[in-house]
Amino acid sequence: QSVLTQPPSASGTPGQRVTISCSGGSSNIGSNTVNWYQQLPGTAPKLLIHTNDQRPSGVPDRFSGSKSGTSTSLAISGLQSEDEADYYCAAWDDRLYGWLFGGGTKLTVL
Amino acid sequence: EVQLVQSGAEVKKPGESLKISCKGSGYSFPNNWIGWVRQMPGKGLEWMGIINPNESVTRYSPSFQGQVTISVDKSISTAYLQWSSLEASDTAMYYCARHARSSGSRTLDHWGQGALVTVSS
Numbered sequence: 129q130s131v132l133t134q135p136p137s138a139s140g141t142p143g144q145r146v147t148i149s150c151s152g153g154s155s156n157i158g159s160n161t162v163n164w165y166q167q168l169p170g171t172a173p174k175l176l177i178h179t180n181d182q183r184p185s186g187v188p189d190r191f192s193g194s195k196s197g198t199s200t201s202l203a204i205s206g207l208q209s210e211d212e213a214d215y216y217c218a219a220w221d222d223r224l225y226g227w228l229f230g231g232g233t234k235l236t237v238l
Numbered sequence: 239e240v241q242l243v244q245s246g247a248e249v250k251k252p253g254e255s256l257k258i259s260c261k262g263s264g265y266s267f268p269n270n271w272i273g274w275v276r277q278m279p280g281k282g283l284e285w286m287g288i289i290n291p292n293e294s295v296t297r298y299s300p301s302f303q304g305q306v307t308i309s310v311d312k313s314i315s316t317a318y319l320q321w322s323s324l325e326a327s328d329t330a331m332y333y334c335a336r337h338a339r340s341s342g343s344r345t346l347d348h349w350g351q352g353a354l355v356t357v358s359s
Contacts, residue, residue: 161343165283172333172349173275173283179343216283220344226299227273227285227346 132156132217134230141238145205148233150217151198156228158198160220164191167214167232176215177202204235212237240264242272242334242350249356250324257320258353260334267315268292271337273346274308274319278330288337289317324357331355 132152140146152158164177175184177193180200192203200219204211217230245259260272274286287298291310298308310317317334332353335346 161345163345172352173335174349175345175347178345178347184347214282218283218346224299225297226288227275229275229283229285232282 131221131228132219132230134215134217134233136231137234137236139236139238140204140207142207142209144207145203146207146235147204148202148215148217148235150200150202150230152200152219152228153198155223156198156219156221157195157200159222162193162195162200163218164193164200164202165216165218167216169213173216207237209237211235240336240348242336242348244332244334244350244353247354247356249358251359252323252325252357254324254357255320255322256324256355257318258332258355260317260319260350262315262317262336265336268312270339272310272317273335273337274306274317275333275335275346276302276330277333277352283333286319286332291315291317324355326357326359328355329357 134150161179165173166176167173180195181193190206215233221228241263243261268291271288271290273288276284286302287308289296289308291312296308307320334350336348338345338347
């Protein structure tokens with residue numbers, strides 16, 4: 129059982145805006161920055177959002193992140209078929225002194 | 239360009255030992271910790287542990303403490319994950335990732351391509 133809680137699935141139609149939530153606690157999201165990863169089928173996770181809301185170069189601005197307290201969310205606007213993937217939130221945990229991942233959200237583009 | 243290149247897929251029998259590798263390039267290897275992440279078939283990401291290449295200091299997830307050993311040879315910019323006695327339940331994809339720190343933020347920013355370990359009799 130993951131300490132960071134994400135919905136197991138999400139869906140949307142092309143062009144729609146989809147939001148994926150992730151909730152944690154005071155020792156992880158509440159006191160550290162959050163990262164989001166995209167994992168396409170059969171590939172390694174790819175950093176999508178770092179430091180709560182920052183996009184690495186090359187990541188389209190359709191992807192955005194936000195954080196409030198012990199919760200965070202990833203928004204994808206202008207949904208495209210190529211966005212169909214698993215999405216994971218992650219944060220450093222001060223009590224564990226290690227990384228925590230959310231359970232992952234499988235995004236389906238209908 | 240930062241790259242982490244992992245060793246290839248392995249097929250082992252229960253009870254056998256295994257050591258997989260992760261070679262970093264394109265950055266100062268000693269100055270960034272390396273983390274290991276497990277992904278069992280059809281499942282999510284699980285943090286296993288992390289190593290500081292400069293001091294060879296390790297930290298393990300309680301779930302993996304005593305089950306695996308993480309080590310590093312900074313002279314060849316390579317981190318390792320090893321098992322002394324594999325079990326069928328160790329069948330999974332294993333990823334290494336660079337742990338970057340800056341201005342109070344932490345990120346596993348670059349990932350290896352993964353190494354599939356299959357344990358079967």
